[in-house]
Amino acid sequence: MFKLLHTSDWHLGKELLGESTIEVSRAMLEWLLGVCKERAVDGLVVAGDVFDVSTPSNQAQKIYYGFLARVQRTGCRHVVITPGNHDSANFLRAPAEMLSQRGIIVSGPDPESEAVVLCDAAGRPELGVAAVPFLRESDMRASVEEITEGERWALYGRGVAAHYSRVRAALERKMGESSAPRIATGHFFATGAAVTPDPDTGEAPVTVGTLGAVPVSVAGGDWDYVCLGHIHRPQKVGGDAVRYCGSPYPLSFREVDNSSQVVLVTLRGHGEPPEIEPIPVPRFQPMVRLEGDADALRAALDRVSREQPGAWVEANYTGVSEQLELNEELGSLAGRLGVRLLAVRNQLAFRKALEATADAVSLHDFTPEQVFLQFLKDAHADEASTRRMLGTFREAAALVEADRAARRASSRDDGPAQPQPKESK
Known part of the structure; x- marks a missing residue:
């Protein structure tokens, strides 16, 4: 045995x-x-x-x-x-x-x-x-x-x-x-x-x-x-x-x-x-994903702080008004309640950013990083969040480019009998 x-x-x-x-x-x-x-x-x-x-x-x-x-x-x-x-x-x-x-x-x-x-x-x-x-x-x-x-x-x-x-x-x-x-x-x-x-x-x-x-x-x-x-x-x-x-x-x-x-x-x-x-396996770190409008998110943060102290939280805002100060407000509330708010996802801002970009110009006129920066701007990301997320974006972009380079190198090493793959977008 x-x-x-x-x-x-x-x-x-x-x-x-x-x-x-x-x-x-x-x-x-x-x-x-x-x-x-x-x-x-x-x-x-x-x-x-x-x-x-x-x-x-x-x-x-x-x-x-x-x-x-x-x-x-x-x-x-x-x-x-x-x-x-x-x-x-x-x-x-x-x-x-x-x-x-x-x-x-x-x-x-x-x-x-x-x-x-x-x-x-x-x-x-x-x-x-x-x-x-x-x-x-x-x-x-x-x-x-x-x-x-x-x-x-x-x-x-x-x-x-x-x-x-x-x-x-x-x-x-x-x-x-x-x-x-x-x-x-x-x-x-x-x-x-x-x-x-x-x-x-x-x-x-x-x-x-x-x-x-x-x-x-x-x-x-x-x-x-x-x-x-x-x-x-x-x-x-x-x-x-x-x-x-x-x-x-x-x-x-x-x-x-x-x-x-x-x-x-x-x-x-x-x-x-x-x-x-x-x-x-026990859950060693409480993690919670919340969703709703501003009032629902405030109430949910309060509930989580009582039920799972120290939880890591992602809040997904689905309301219909812009709520420009929502990130800062929820972050401050989470700090007072003793939970860690790691991200606020604003679906309304995301949709508006996409619509504005689509109406104004073609995406082909911008680099991927410029599109991402425009989204952060339209989502009203603060300076610290912009720096952090831009750093993560650049790391991801570098990994994608390294993978493409490896594929191209592999295809070249194979000689003419092994044509290069098409790069997926």
């Missing part, structure tokens, strides 16, 4: 509307250590997105390595970590040789290395793991010119399936005749997965991160359990033993209504159905 704990999407070091989540992450990791000890966990799998950015802060690294230094004291003998799309695989793998001496495996960078066999003290295999990280579209050679989005992700899916097939072959070779269970990891958007919809439009995105959906069958069959990451909402996909565990805490206000969990999986022999137990 092997007790496996499945978790993913920690996003250590994330800032939420300018607020550090480091203490939330610290509390979550302390709780996770307790679960490993109390439930006698043999192995822990982190299915991608350990960090929120590729170059995490010193604080984020400190709590990560602090956790790894203590996890074996709980009795957990094995840890398998796979890089996600937010991670730098090279950064995570840099100390891999040292970590492996403590039973901590960081997977990759090739199918042979991703075929991981966890052994008991006598050297007998007790779990085989296809520890597959996030697979970039460019690495799967899926980008070609003049194809539809559906064809694009079908090509990507075939590349991912071929990769899993190679990992499975390497794993079976290493496992030999062992009857120990086999599991796989994955960090992708599976077809049919429920994605948190946009809170304003109610629409679910067709891509998550930079990925479109691919069938969960790309991971292959005959696995005793599949640990998925990338989608933050916990759920089964295509079977009871194929699951997203979700993020252990909300990573945006659109996720505040999602449940948070890790999944305890008790595995026996290969081919035997596992016992699966979702374990709810």
Whole structure:
């Protein structure tokens, strides 16, 4: 019997509307250590997105390595970590040789290395793991010119399936005749997965991160359990033993209504159905998304301050009058009430800004940053908020441009037989 704990999407070091989540992450990791000890966990799998950015802060690294230094004291003998799309695989793998001496495996960078066999003290295999990280579209050679989005992700899916097939072959070779269970990891958007919809439009995105959906069958069959990451909402996909565990805490206000969990999986022999137990994760930091006109928001802030002291709040103003001083008024009220108002979203100002821009000139006459600045001006954002949001906008724009540059470079490296992809807008 092997007790496996499945978790993913920690996003250590994330800032939420300018607020550090480091203490939330610290509390979550302390709780996770307790679960490993109390439930006698043999192995822990982190299915991608350990960090929120590729170059995490010193604080984020400190709590990560602090956790790894203590996890074996709980009795957990094995840890398998796979890089996600937010991670730098090279950064995570840099100390891999040292970590492996403590039973901590960081997977990759090739199918042979991703075929991981966890052994008991006598050297007998007790779990085989296809520890597959996030697979970039460019690495799967899926980008070609003049194809539809559906064809694009079908090509990507075939590349991912071929990769899993190679990992499975390497794993079976290493496992030999062992009857120990086999599991796989994955960090992708599976077809049919429920994605948190946009809170304003109610629409679910067709891509998550930079990925479109691919069938969960790309991971292959005959696995005793599949640990998925990338989608933050916990759920089964295509079977009871194929699951997203979700993020252990909300990573945006659109996720505040999602449940948070890790999944305890008790595995026996290969081919035997596992016992699966979702374990709810406590909410370490109260988060509330409020909506309504000015009076409704004032009343809601008062209620939240009594029911959830210290909560982080996003207020979505849906009234019909402009309320030019609403940001400052609600911020002052929240401060007096002891809650932290992180953002006020003004739907009326947003609509008017779009209408004014559309009536006056074509968007093609402006750079994206100029359009964003005009929106901030029309939304009556204060100077501090403008600086903060503009900084975030520039970071996002830089990431988009870096991704486009990488795609162009990859296409050039492929030579004339691999034409450049069309850039999506």
